[in-house]
Amino acid sequence: MAVSxxxxxxxxxxxxxxxxxxxxxxxxxxxxxCWSSSSSSSFGHFRSGRRLRIAFRGRISxxxxxxxxxxxxxxxxxxxxxxxxxxxxxxxxxxxxxxPPLLLVHGFGASVAHWRRNIGVLSEFYTxxxxxxxxxxxxxxxxxxxxxxxxxxxxxxxFLNEVIKKPTVLIGNSVGSLACVIAASESNGDLVRGLVxxxxxxxxxxxxxxxxxxxxxxxxxxxxxxxxxxxxxIASALFGRVKQRENLKNILLSVYGNKESVDEDLIEIIRRPxxxxxxxxxxxxxxxxxxxPSPMSLMPKISLxxxxxxGDQDPFTPIDxxxxxxxxxLPSQFSNVKLYILEGVGHCPHDDRPDLVHEKLLPxxxxxxxxxxxSVAY
Numbered sequence: 001m002a003v004s005x006x007x008x009x010x011x012x013x014x015x016x017x018x019x020x021x022x023x024x025x026x027x028x029x030x031x032x033x034c035w036s037s038s039s040s041s042s043f044g045h046f047r048s049g050r051r052l053r054i055a056f057r058g059r060i061s062x063x064x065x066x067x068x069x070x071x072x073x074x075x076x077x078x079x080x081x082x083x084x085x086x087x088x089x090x091x092x093x094x095x096x097x098x099x100p101p102l103l104l105v106h107g108f109g110a111s112v113a114h115w116r117r118n119i120g121v122l123s124e125f126y127t128x129x130x131x132x133x134x135x136x137x138x139x140x141x142x143x144x145x146x147x148x149x150x151x152x153x154x155x156x157x158x159f160l161n162e163v164i165k166k167p168t169v170l171i172g173n174s175v176g177s178l179a180c181v182i183a184a185s186e187s188n189g190d191l192v193r194g195l196v197x198x199x200x201x202x203x204x205x206x207x208x209x210x211x212x213x214x215x216x217x218x219x220x221x222x223x224x225x226x227x228x229x230x231x232x233x234i235a236s237a238l239f240g241r242v243k244q245r246e247n248l249k250n251i252l253l254s255v256y257g258n259k260e261s262v263d264e265d266l267i268e269i270i271r272r273p274x275x276x277x278x279x280x281x282x283x284x285x286x287x288x289x290x291x292x293p294s295p296m297s298l299m300p301k302i303s304l305x306x307x308x309x310x311g312d313q314d315p316f317t318p319i320d321x322x323x324x325x326x327x328x329x330l331p332s333q334f335s336n337v338k339l340y341i342l343e344g345v346g347h348c349p350h351d352d353r354p355d356l357v358h359e360k361l362l363p364x365x366x367x368x369x370x371x372x373x374x375s376v377a378y
Contacts, residue, residue, distance in 0.1 A: 019150075071265050077113050081138065084163060086155060090140035093159070094130040097123025101164050101191075102365075103154065104130040106199070107174025107348065108286065111137025113269045116174075117354040126365070129168075131159060133176070135286070141278025147285040149175070149292030153182035160191040167193035169365065173348055174316070175201045178295055185298045194368050195306045196351050196361060200313050200333050202323035203291025229284050239283050243274040257313040257346040258353055266351065296326050306330075306337045307364045309357060311345030338364065 080094045094112045096119055104115045112130040122128045132139035133152050158177055160168055170192055172180035177200035184192045229235045241247060248271055252262045273279060299306075308327050312319045319328065319341060330337040340360045345353045 011243050030218065033205060033350060041363060047058040072115055073116055074265055074268070077116060077119065078138075081112060085135075086157065086158060086212065089134055089140040089142065090158075091134065091140070091155065091159070092132040093163070094119070095127065097126055097128050099126040101127045101129060101166050101168045103156070103160065103164065103168050103170050104128065105170065105172040105176035105180055106130075106133065106136065107172075107176045108136060109136065109270055109274070110176075110218045110348075111269060113137070113265075114348070114351055116269075116351070118350050118357070121354075121358055121362075129159075129164060131156070133179070135278070135282035137273050141176060141276055141282050143278050143281055144276075145281065145285065147282060147289055148206070149178060149182055152179040153186065154313075156180065156183040157187065157191065160187075165228070167191065169194040170370070171198065171361075172200070172351060173184060173198040175204055178202060178203070178292070181295050181298050181302070182293055189304075193228070193302055194365070195302065196364075197306065197308050197327070198321065198357070199310055199317050199347050200295055200308070201317060202294060202296075204289060205287055205291055231287050235284050236280060239274070239280050243271055255315060255347040256352045257344045261352050273307060295323065299337075301324075303336055305368060306334075307361065308337060308339045309342060309360060310339070311342050311349045311352060313345060314347040316347045 044222055077094065080096050081092050082095070084091045084093055092112060102122060104112075104118070106112065106114045111132045115130050119128050119130065130250075134155060135141050135145065135147055152175075156170070160183075167190060170180040170184060172178070177197040180195060181197065181200065184195050229238070247268055248267050249262065252266060253259055253272070254261050274283075308330065310324060310327065314324075317323045319325075328339060328341070331339045342349055342353060342356050345356060350357050
């Protein structure tokens with residue numbers, strides 16, 4: 001049973017009934033099923049922005065990322081992807097649907113396709129953007145790059161400013177949630193209109209959660225692990241084992257509450273980018289790097305509407321750990337925060353039990369202030 005801190009009666013409009021989506025495609029994007037009939041004018045800034053350089057990849061992207069074993073669902077997602085140039089790096093992103101914009105930000109080791117069970121539903125009512133953070137998915141993985149939470153937060157802010165250019169709801173999972181929290185705390189208020197956090201991470205890695213007795217016991221081991229990972233041969237051997245199909249499956253089964261959601265597509269979503277040049281460097285940098293800002297220090301600075309969804313079977317950020325306890329306490333301290341605890345759900349609620357996530361997310365989105373009443377200065 002979910003813990004609801006929303007009022008029992010609501011003046012908010014009910015979200016539209018979910019139905020199979022359909023749309024027409026303007027000639028400019030005739031290669032892709034991702035653009036609604038209103039998109040050509042809405043996204044005219046793709047062509048006119050001086051700082052924005054986008055290469056539409058269409059079927060080339062699908063051919064590169066998908067093989068015959070991948071489902072039609074994944075192929076359609078990859079066909080909707082394009083590349084945005086950010087600080088001379090190629091950043092993979094998806095856009096689909098029409099309406100007020102949402103930006104989906106994945107967690108560690110994941111990508112745009114991890115939102116496979118959400119994009120279709122959300123794009124019925126919203127313009128859905130999803131982005132591959134630098135170092136993950138089909139985005140570039142620069143050799144020797146020092147990954148930090150602040151880098152990903154800046155990427156999100158620049159994407160909002162250069163690509164979306166409208167007040168946007170940020171929806172993140174795990175470290176993607178934390179990147180969204182950092183971005184929202186640094187936003188001038190015009191770029192972000194709401195924040196949805198799915199099992200938010202306490203840091204880029206577990207070194208941030210020093211108040212958890214479980215982490216304290218492991219600190220000596222974690223320090224040794226950092227030293228070993230900086231030895232290329234050891235890191236390569238470990239990473240090679242982690243990304244083996246059977247090992248990935250077992251890891252995913254351990255973090256998902258609904259074991260049926262761990263299918264071959266999910267394994268491919270995680271495994272395939274791990275074979276890219278630079279993936280090992282990203283893995284080592286994220287695991288051994290600084291944890292970054294704590295959500296506990298940032299959330300009090302955020303006054304915009306926040307929805308927190310938390311799977312209670314999460315072994316990474318358990319609800320009874322310091323991060324889970326902190327987020328559970330927020331609704332009693334801040335009126336802008338709503339919380340639902342999702343029973344039987346693991347670390348990735350949006351893919352684990354998308355039905356439960358949509359059940360809470362869609363009414364909350366429908367209650368947000370009308371986007372037309374929010375002023376944006378360009």
